[in-house]
Amino acid sequence: MERFAIVDTTTNKVVNVINYDTPPSNPPPGFEPGFIAVQHNTVGPDWTYDGTQLVAPVVELPRFQIVVTPRQIRLAMTQVGVREQVEEYVKQAPIAVRDSWEYSTQLKQNDPMVVACMVALGKTQAELDALFELAATL
CATH class of the missing domain: 1.10.260 (434 Repressor (Amino-terminal Domain))
Structure with a gap:
């Protein structure tokens, strides 16, 4: 089973993360044109898409307490x-x-x-x- 991000290509945001047994079509089943499926094993719903690859969110580390x-x-x-x-x-x-x-x-x-x-x-x-x-x- 492979993990895929479902990306809205108008906003370049991941709208869902789904595991498929076989790679889905583009648009993936149940989605309209303007959505694509991009395979990535660790993708999460807060990721984005830069037009060529999925981009992990920037995680802000807690400030050092003085x-x-x-x-x-x-x-x-x-x-x-x-x-x-x-x-x-x-x-x-x-x-x-x-x-x-x-x-x-x-x-x-x-x-x-x-x-x-x-x-x-x-x-x-x-x-x-x-x-x-x-x-x-x-």
Whole structure:
């Protein structure tokens, strides 16, 4: 049994993946003109077709999480001008957040407390990433 991608040639997207005992016709059975069957043993439904071959999707690897010390993040926040805003936010936050801010030995870029603080201050993910990248250099 061979695996085939059913490709819509108007969009060059794989619309289905089917196993056939023998190679199908083009268009494959059950499909109208404008669809072709392209054999590939590992093709998946999220693949595309470039006109000559099937193309696997680009898999975005998870971002590397930056971990910094409280000193590093405070120096970075001072440099970008958000330290006073963050400290004011922490003062108003629940005690668990205040304890984390005061007593943590490291801060992780995707820590829910850090993300919540940045969101509350209207900062974007790009700004958070830039802050941690800067902090890692200090």
